[in-house]
Amino acid sequence: MTAQQGGDLSVEVKELRGRPGTLETLTRTVPMPAEFSTVLIGLPAGEDLELDLRLESVHEGVLVTGTASARAQGQCGRCLDELAYPLTVDVMQLFTYPERAETDSEDEEERLVTDGLTVELEPVLRDLMVSALPFRPVCREDCPGLCSQCGFRMEDDPDHAHEQIDPRWAALAGLAEDLEGSEDEDGRRG
Ligand SMILES: [Zn+2]
Ligand SMILES: [Zn+2]
Structure with missing residues (x-):
């Protein structure tokens, strides 16, 4: 499979169209897109984003399963020390063909559509990976943090x-x- 103009996370799936049961694997390391982050921690743009995915043709569309991994970097919410650790999220996302999506209007917002040519993984991965980042990251569970009065470590x-x-x-x-x-x-x- 090759990357499209839409970016490294725009994945060609036209070989899967109309062939339920067909499976393709996508094992690839791509540069992390921008804005995969929260205030204190994030997945720096341009760093490695490792994809280990299966793309399966089903009647409704394309089912994407597997994992995405990257290195989270940020600051401890208590002592403000730098911290970094590997993050892996499980991916399971159905991309529906437009004609299938129209026949079932329920939870339309939840539904991701593929035109049958490509699937756009970036918004899916952003949701999964950003929500897997801790709201208040700590360098270790018992980090004593800073003095509330003078900021001493x-x-x-x-x-x-x-x-x-x-x-x-x-x-x-x-x-x-x-x-x-x-x-x-x-x-x-x-
Ligand atoms: Zn700390
Ligand atoms: Zn103090």
Whole structure:
């Protein structure tokens, strides 16, 4: 199978049309498209995206099954350290021929259509892979993160702590900080 003008994830399937039971395999490494990411973690564009897929001709269209793998890279949501790990998702997607899709109007949005010439894997893989990324990635489950008061890396000294200020004095302390802050600003001038 060859890549079409639509990109590396636009896969030719015309050999499968009208031949239910016919199977083709797609084992290929392609460059990761852009925008496979969330805020803290993603699958960098241009890196390897490994496809290990079966494309099967069925009466309704083309059934795509298999796996897609890439390397997730991002930041720990607690300590902001760089992190990276391999991500593999299972793929199972039916691409329906348009004439089949029209006869059954239910869950139309869920349905992906193929013109019988190509299937567009990019939106399918984006949905699967981006939703498999953690919302708050961590470098390890027990990452102690950063001090909430000063941003110190807690891992470097687990005993790191700040003196607790009596809440009655907190307002005054805040006022003092404000004064210091404004002095600093003056001092920095010039
Ligand atoms: Zn961490
Ligand atoms: Zn601190």
